[in-house]
Amino acid sequence: MNTPDRFFPDIARHQKIGPDHLQRLACVYIRQSTMKQVHSHRESQVNQYHLVERAEALGWNRQRIRVIDTDQGLSGQGSGYRQGFKELVAEVSLGHVGIVFGYEVSRLARNNSDWYHLLDIAAVFGTLIADNDGLYDPRFYNDRLLLGLKGTMSEAELHLLRQRLDAGRLSKVRRGEYRQHLPTGLMRLPDGTVVKDPDAQIRHTIELVFAKFLKLGSGQQVLRYLCENDLLLPRQQRAGLYNGELLWRRPTDSAIYEILHNPAYAGAFVYGRKQVDPTRRQPGRRATGQIIRPMAEWIHVQQDVYPAYITWEQYLANQERLHQNAMRYTQRAQRAQGAAREGAGLLQGLVTCGRCGRVMRVAYKHTPRYFCSALLKGFRQSSCSSLHGPSIDQAVVQAFFDAIRPSQLDALEALLNEQQVERQRLEQQWQERLKRAQYQAHLAQRQYNAVDPENRLVATELERRWEEKLCELQATQEDFEHFQQTSPVTELSPELRKQFRHISETLPQLWPSLTNTQKKELLRSLITRVILKRETPDRIEIRIVWISGHYSIAYVRPPIHRQQDVSSYDEMVGRIRMLYQKGLSDQQMAEQLNAEGFRSAHALDITPAMVLKIRMKQRWLLLLGQSRNALSVQGHLTPRGLAARLGIERSWVYRHICNGVIDPRYVIRHPQGVYLIKDSPDLIVHLRQLIRKSQTSTGAKNEDEPQPNSISTR
Numbered sequence: 001m002n003t004p005d006r007f008f009p010d011i012a013r014h015q016k017i018g019p020d021h022l023q024r025l026a027c028v029y030i031r032q033s034t035m036k037q038v039h040s041h042r043e044s045q046v047n048q049y050h051l052v053e054r055a056e057a058l059g060w061n062r063q064r065i066r067v068i069d070t071d072q073g074l075s076g077q078g079s080g081y082r083q084g085f086k087e088l089v090a091e092v093s094l095g096h097v098g099i100v101f102g103y104e105v106s107r108l109a110r111n112n113s114d115w116y117h118l119l120d121i122a123a124v125f126g127t128l129i130a131d132n133d134g135l136y137d138p139r140f141y142n143d144r145l146l147l148g149l150k151g152t153m154s155e156a157e158l159h160l161l162r163q164r165l166d167a168g169r170l171s172k173v174r175r176g177e178y179r180q181h182l183p184t185g186l187m188r189l190p191d192g193t194v195v196k197d198p199d200a201q202i203r204h205t206i207e208l209v210f211a212k213f214l215k216l217g218s219g220q221q222v223l224r225y226l227c228e229n230d231l232l233l234p235r236q237q238r239a240g241l242y243n244g245e246l247l248w249r250r251p252t253d254s255a256i257y258e259i260l261h262n263p264a265y266a267g268a269f270v271y272g273r274k275q276v277d278p279t280r281r282q283p284g285r286r287a288t289g290q291i292i293r294p295m296a297e298w299i300h301v302q303q304d305v306y307p308a309y310i311t312w313e314q315y316l317a318n319q320e321r322l323h324q325n326a327m328r329y330t331q332r333a334q335r336a337q338g339a340a341r342e343g344a345g346l347l348q349g350l351v352t353c354g355r356c357g358r359v360m361r362v363a364y365k366h367t368p369r370y371f372c373s374a375l376l377k378g379f380r381q382s383s384c385s386s387l388h389g390p391s392i393d394q395a396v397v398q399a400f401f402d403a404i405r406p407s408q409l410d411a412l413e414a415l416l417n418e419q420q421v422e423r424q425r426l427e428q429q430w431q432e433r434l435k436r437a438q439y440q441a442h443l444a445q446r447q448y449n450a451v452d453p454e455n456r457l458v459a460t461e462l463e464r465r466w467e468e469k470l471c472e473l474q475a476t477q478e479d480f481e482h483f484q485q486t487s488p489v490t491e492l493s494p495e496l497r498k499q500f501r502h503i504s505e506t507l508p509q510l511w512p513s514l515t516n517t518q519k520k521e522l523l524r525s526l527i528t529r530v531i532l533k534r535e536t537p538d539r540i541e542i543r544i545v546w547i548s549g550h551y552s553i554a555y556v557r558p559p560i561h562r563q564q565d566v567s568s569y570d571e572m573v574g575r576i577r578m579l580y581q582k583g584l585s586d587q588q589m590a591e592q593l594n595a596e597g598f599r600s601a602h603a604l605d606i607t608p609a610m611v612l613k614i615r616m617k618q619r620w621l622l623l624l625g626q627s628r629n630a631l632s633v634q635g636h637l638t639p640r641g642l643a644a645r646l647g648i649e650r651s652w653v654y655r656h657i658c659n660g661v662i663d664p665r666y667v668i669r670h671p672q673g674v675y676l677i678k679d680s681p682d683l684i685v686h687l688r689q690l691i692r693k694s695q696t697s698t699g700a701k702n703e704d705e706p707q708p709n710s711i712s713t714r
Contacts, residue, residue, distance in 0.1 A: 016137050017058060017099070021128060024098030026060040028052055028067045029088055031107050035073040044103075047132075051101040054130070058099075066091075075110065085114070092121050099128040099135075105150040110158045115151035119144065173271045173300050180269070183262050184236040184246075186306055194306045201432035202234045202246075203309075208425065209233075209259050210310050213318060218325055219256045226251040229426055230479055232433070260322060261292070263301075266315035267308030272299030295319075344368045346393045346519050347530050354533025354541065355384040362389070370532060385534050388558035392542060395556045396530060399544055400523055401508055430480045437476040441469040572598045572606075576614055586611045636676035646687055653677075662687070 030048040032038050038045070055065045071084035085108070091097045100122065102108040109115040122129060123138035129147060130136070136143035172178040179188070185206045188194050196203055208231075212222045226233070232248040233255050249255075263270045274290050275297075295301075303312055310318075345362035353360050353372035360372045368389030444466040451459050511519070531543040535555075542554040572593060579589040586608040593606040639657075643650040656662050657675060666678045677683070 016128060016135060020126070021098035022059050022064075024064075024127075025091065025096050026055040026058075026065045026099050026101065027088055027091060027097050028055060028065065028101040029071075029084065029108055030067065030069040030103075031071040031082075031084070032073060033075050038073050048103045048107065051103065051130075055099070055101060058130075058135075060099075085109075089118060089121060092118070092125060092127050095125045097125075097127050099130055101130045103132050104154075105131065105147075106154045106157070109151065110154060112151050112155050115154075116148070119147055119151075170299070176269065176302060176305065178271065180264075180271070181238055182306075183259070183264050184234050185309065186264060196307045196309075199234075199246075201429070201436060204425075204429060204432065205231070205234060206259065206265070206309055208429065209256060210265070210314075210318075211425075213260060213321075214314075217321055219253060219260060219322065223251055223253050223256050226256075229429075229483075231426075231429055257322075260318055263315060264306055265309045266312045267304050267306045268312060268315070269302045269305040270298055270300070272297070344516060345370065345389050346516065346523060347389075347396060348520065350524065350527060350530045351392075352529055352531045353384045354531045354543070358384075360385075360532065368393075385532070387532055387534065387540055391556045391558040392530075392532065392540065395542055395554045396523065396527070396544060397511070397519075399542075399552060399554055400526060426483070430483055434473075434476050434480050437469070437473040441466070441473045444469040573614060576611060580615065586615070637679050639675055639677070642677050642687075645684060646691060648691065661690070 028048075028051045030045070030051075032041065032044060049067070052065055052067060056062060068084045068088055070087075071082045074082055088097075088100065092100065100108075100118075105115065108118065119129070119138045121127070123144070126137075126139065128135060128137055129143075131150075136147055138144050138147060169178065179192075182188060182194065185197050185202055186194055187197050209222060209226075212225050213219065216222055216225065227250075231251065233251045235247050235249055235255070237243055237245050237247060259265065263273070273292060275293050276290055344364065345368040347370065348362045349359070351360040351370045352358070356372060358372060360370045363369045363371050363386075369386050370389055370392065371386040372384035444462070448459065448462040448466045451462055453459060514522075526546055527544060529545040531545070533541045533543070535541050538557050540556050540558060542556060543551050544554065545551045575593060575596070575598070576589055579592055584592070589611045590606045590608045593611070598606055637645065639650050639653040643653050646653075653662075654675075657667055657677075662677070663683070666680055666683050667675060
């Protein structure tokens with residue numbers, strides 16, 4: 001039997017090892033870079049585990065030796081995801097480790113940052129480093145120098161290896177011999193030839209995704225279509241539990257966008273579409289940091305390599321449409337409309353700011369509003385505009401009604417034919433899905449029949465699988481029957497033909513019953529852009545650009561916050577003053593202003609409350625309000641003023657006016673219920689005589705003493 005001395009020639013008590021080292025732990029760090037090395041290169045594992053025997057030979061007790069092998073199958077170029085290395089550094093920094101064993105420097109670290117970090121901590125706490133060649137103390141200059149050279153050489157070796165591997169890979173890429181993972185729907189034969197998947201359902205499903213995107217123009221709408229029709233997407237598993245198997249899963253947005261973005265479906269071989277950005281990598285997660293580069297930054301593109309589901313031109317058009325849907329614009333790109341959604345803002349994706357030229361967004365609060373904050377974000381200026389949505393939508397819809405012409409029945413027939421083809425395509429998908437379920441059920445049955453009945457362990461599992469496939473077959477049949485019960489596309493009745501022949505007349509009546517998405521699609525069929533510009537606070541210019549390139553202009557007066565911002569406010573105030581001078585009430589003035597075409601800030605009609613607010617702000621009081629405390633109004637005496645002139649109570653004046661003692665020729669009864677008395681000297685003299693005569697005949701108390709507390713407030 002071999003003794004440890006034959007494997008480790010420096011076994012004799014090394015003078016660098018002291019009693020304090022032996023009292024601490026001896027950590028044996030074991031690592032291999034890939035799982036393939038772990039399973040195939042077993043000799044490397046054996047050699048690394050032999051370091052435990054070396055630790056024993058150097059004097060460490062077996063209970064004081066810790067093996068750290070949790071980093072198997074992990075690269076040493078970074079410590080962020082190597083939990084075993086973190087554990088080793090933590091133990092060294094706590095002073096628990098007397099010596100660290102590694103078969104070679106590259107097993108401990110592949111970069112100088114991790115290597116020197118370990119050396120610095122080991123030097124502080126007096127921890128020794130041992131490899132296959134010897135034992136070192138980082139506190140000694142010569143040992144530290146030698147360990148540093150080994151770390152530098154290990155890092156340079158890794159760089160050279162990576163450089164040669166990358167050069168060889170790029171060489172194969174340029175020759176067209178590099179093999180990538182093919183997406184679902186494409187498969188590679190043993191001789192290297194790439195063909196479409198022989199499974200017709202897989203091909204038809206992928207073709208359906210591209211066809212529906214071409215029609216609907218949005219990945220989310222394709223997802224909604226597949227979910228509404230209960231269709232599944234195929235996925236060829238490349239790893240995990242079901243590695244190498246074909247699974248049919250519920251569609252997701254990520255799966256649909258992966259199909260739409262993958263250039264392999266256009267027959268192109270692309271290398272460098274996904275590249276690693278070190279700044280985005282998350283510590284402990286090796287798969288992070290990958291980003292999709294723009295097409296201009298792809299390393300290699302070669303067309304007509306694979307059998308194509310779509311043409312390269314169609315692929316480029318799809319990417320441009322996706323680019324527009326995502327609202328990503330450049331100076332040279334066409335302004336995007338985006339996919340029509342369910343929001344109440346009918347011009348979503350069409351409206352453009354007339355101030356800065358950028359696409360406006362929709363805000364849904366109490367009512368939809370079109371707003372633009374480009375100047376606020378870019379230059380810290382005030383926001384461009386925030387405009388009332390319903391009033392703008394109403395004006396654009398009316399312009400759309402004026403612009404449409406009667407639709408031809410040929411277009412309607414083409415639509416019905418397209419719907420019929422769509423239903424046939426869906427029925428084909430269901431039939432293929434049913435055939436697959438039937439095949440899987442029959443396959444499970446044959447597997448169950450082929451097993452020996454005495455082998456109950458296998459027979460029980462196969463019986464369970466057979467029952468599971470039968471349940472899936474039954475569910476598929478029920479779903480297919482439910483699909484067949486849906487109403488098929490039928491021909492138009494004569495009544496409908498007559499109605500659609502005059503679509504320009506019937507569409508305004510049908511418009512309220514349409515969904516917001518349908519309304520948006522109809523508007524986009526004729527309108528390419530709507531430019532909004534606020535000319536005055538209550539006036540918006542709407543420039544509608546049609547698909548022909550021509551444009552039309554409309555104006556709308558949206559509700560605003562302040563009445564003072566209405567363009568005709570000063571004119572309306574002047575008109576209220578004229579009507580006030582004529583003695584009209586607030587209700588009468590409001591009716592007159594509405595008849596003359598004036599409008600308020602929040603509505604079309606002028607209300608009496610608004611007239612009252614303007615009067616009170618200008619201090620234009622009505623006659624009733626003026627006469628309450630005034631002595632004279634408009635050159636006439638009020639009852640209060642006449643009572644003060646005569647030195648009597650105001651009630652005496654009202655009583656004698658009602659009794660007719662005061663000549664009615666001198667009294668004016670205003671429509672607002674106010675009495676005005678002419679300031680006539682003859683009337684004053686007559687009333688004074690009447691008062692003295694009354695006092696003399698009755699001997700009553702002198703009424704010349706005023707009683708202000710008893711004066712009427714009428």
